[in-house]
Amino acid sequence: MFERILKRMREKIRNRQYVMTLHAEEEMNADGLTIYDVERGILTGEILERQMDGVTAEWKYRIKGQVIAGGKVEVIAKFSPTGKLVIITVYVP
Secondary structure, eight states: OOHHHHHHHHHHHHTTOEEEOHHHHHHHHHTTOOHHHHHHHHHHOEEEEEEEOTTTOOEEEEEEEEOTTSOEEEEEEEEOTTSOEEEEEEEOO
């Protein structure tokens, strides 16, 4: 359903055209994840749903994929006005 969006997200990851929020970094560290786990989660994952941000009215996406060690990760991400991928938060489901 969201193949085009996911393809664009994967391109941003491969080209290092993404940023992580401070919140995402804190959650990543709290769950014992690395940046490689987050990248792999997007590269191997699928978009589960699209959500409307209540504050900014922008679309954000919930992606579920695999981490390096074989577990699962969920990532909430959106595209910024400049075209970069913004990783809003990450967590272990």
